[in-house]
Amino acid sequence: MVRLALLIIARDLRLALRHGSSVTMVVAFFVIVVIMFPFAIGPEQNILQRISVGVIWVAALLSCLLSLDNMFQGDYEDGSLDQFVLSPVPLELVVMAKFIAHWLTSSLPLIIITPLLGILMNLPERGYLPLILTMLVGTPALSFIGGIGASLTVTLRRGGVLLSLLILPLYIPVLIFGVLAVQTSVAGQPATEHILLLGAFTLFSAAIAPWAAAAAIRAGLE
Amino acid sequence: MNDILRGDNLTCIRGDRPVFSDLAFDLPPGRALVLSGPNGSGKSSLMKIIAGLLPAQQGSISFCHDDMLDDILGDRDWISQNICYLAHKNSLKAEMTVAENLDFWAGLEHFDGDIGEKAALIGIDHCLDLPVCYLSSGQARRAALARVLCHPGKIWLLDEPTVGLDSEGVGLLAELMDGHLCGGGRILAATHIGLGLDPQKTGQLNMQDYRSRQQTSPREAPLW
Numbered sequence: 001m002v003r004l005a006l007l008i009i010a011r012d013l014r015l016a017l018r019h020g021s022s023v024t025m026v027v028a029f030f031v032i033v034v035i036m037f038p039f040a041i042g043p044e045q046n047i048l049q050r051i052s053v054g055v056i057w058v059a060a061l062l063s064c065l066l067s068l069d070n071m072f073q074g075d076y077e078d079g080s081l082d083q084f085v086l087s088p089v090p091l092e093l094v095v096m097a098k099f100i101a102h103w104l105t106s107s108l109p110l111i112i113i114t115p116l117l118g119i120l121m122n123l124p125e126r127g128y129l130p131l132i133l134t135m136l137v138g139t140p141a142l143s144f145i146g147g148i149g150a151s152l153t154v155t156l157r158r159g160g161v162l163l164s165l166l167i168l169p170l171y172i173p174v175l176i177f178g179v180l181a182v183q184t185s186v187a188g189q190p191a192t193e194h195i196l197l198l199g200a201f202t203l204f205s206a207a208i209a210p211w212a213a214a215a216a217i218r219a220g221l222e
Numbered sequence: 223m224n225d226i227l228r229g230d231n232l233t234c235i236r237g238d239r240p241v242f243s244d245l246a247f248d249l250p251p252g253r254a255l256v257l258s259g260p261n262g263s264g265k266s267s268l269m270k271i272i273a274g275l276l277p278a279q280q281g282s283i284s285f286c287h288d289d290m291l292d293d294i295l296g297d298r299d300w301i302s303q304n305i306c307y308l309a310h311k312n313s314l315k316a317e318m319t320v321a322e323n324l325d326f327w328a329g330l331e332h333f334d335g336d337i338g339e340k341a342a343l344i345g346i347d348h349c350l351d352l353p354v355c356y357l358s359s360g361q362a363r364r365a366a367l368a369r370v371l372c373h374p375g376k377i378w379l380l381d382e383p384t385v386g387l388d389s390e391g392v393g394l395l396a397e398l399m400d401g402h403l404c405g406g407g408r409i410l411a412a413t414h415i416g417l418g419l420d421p422q423k424t425g426q427l428n429m430q431d432y433r434s435r436q437q438t439s440p441r442e443a444p445l446w
Contacts, residue, residue, distance in 0.1 A: 082275060
């Protein structure tokens with residue numbers, strides 16, 4: 001079973017690399033959205049420092065949305081999704097593998113580039129490690145929850161906007177706890193409980209997303 | 223009586239439109255069944271119902287095995303082991319090479335034979351290292367057929383398998399299908415042209431015989 005999941009993950013990673021532009025575009029969008037804020041608000045260091053964590057998190061959520069559309073769309077269009085449903089691999093495992101591949105190709109690059117944006121936004125030194133840690137803990141939930149939305153809208157043409165409307169409200173808990181965790185640790189207090197809550201949310205979404213998405217795909221293909 | 227794949231009383235409704243009703247078929251091993259009928263008569267829908275991708279509003283599909291009658295409609299495990307479905311779409315990723323595509327599906331289906339050898343049977347072995355997006359539509363169809371050959375399932379559902387193929391390709395496909403039938407396989411194919419199959423092994427199913435009665439209004443009845 002694990003071998004089959006790895007096979008699907010490897011295929012999706014290979015597709016993302018061949019398709020190159022999708023990963024680069026997500027990262028470029030992330031960087032540009034964050035860069036907009038100093039221009040809009042002005043070079044006031046205190047204000048930038050105060051909003052830095054929130055801006056980076058919101059930009060990460062939006063960039064993640066960009067690539068959600070493609071999670072199942074390509075496979076639906078070329079008929080691969082039918083074959084996945086027919087294959088001996090449970091559809092729940094297939095979508096889980098695709099969630100993981102999505103996280104590796106869209107969220108992981110964002111996390112890697114985040115320290116650079118921290119400098120741009122004048123993030124306090126104490127904030128870097130907590131920010132990266134909370135992103136590592138929280139962003140998988142973006143792929144899981146987003147995957148449910150992607151599976152619901154896969155059979156709709158131009159379902160991208162609907163997908164954003166469906167999914168963004170569900171991202172709010174990740175945003176709240178992610179930002180809160182970094183801000184408390186910048187203030188010098190332990191942020192363990194916030195990170196644990198964030199982790200709980202990620203695990204919860206990991207537990208329900210494969211079943212919800214697989215059911216949505218089966219219903220959508222009919 | 224043994225080992226017959228049997229459909230009974232099948233009815234399919236897409237949206238509000240009845241497509242076919244009371245459809246029945248028998249498919250013993252080593253036999254092919256060719257579905258014919260005009261566009262929209264439900265050839266693809268019937269295949270999707272058998273593959274479990276569409277629900278049937280009515281009816282059953284069963285597999286007689288050792289005098290036991292197994293209802294296989296929607297039985298995921300049975301379907302994934304026994305049925306190989308070739309749809310209109312080729313299920314190949316344009317960015318990956320033919321070999322990578324075949325390797326992937328063969329890996330998922332636990333096929334451990336030689337993929338290059340299977341590709342050679344349908345004459346696509348010289349393109350194994352080419353990305354699918356460089357292939358012509360006929361070559362891509364051959365690659366999709368190579369995927370069917372790399373599938374352990376013994377019941378082939380082929381939806382318009384010859385689309386885009388040249389006459390040589392159709393000939394190769396006919397040989398392969400004949401070999402599959404001789405090996406105890408079964409084929410259900412939807413097509414508009416002759417597949418060149420041995421008539422003794424081939425049954426015909428004309429979808430128009432099963433058009434839903436609600437659909438045919440009295441005005442359409444022949445005047446003579």
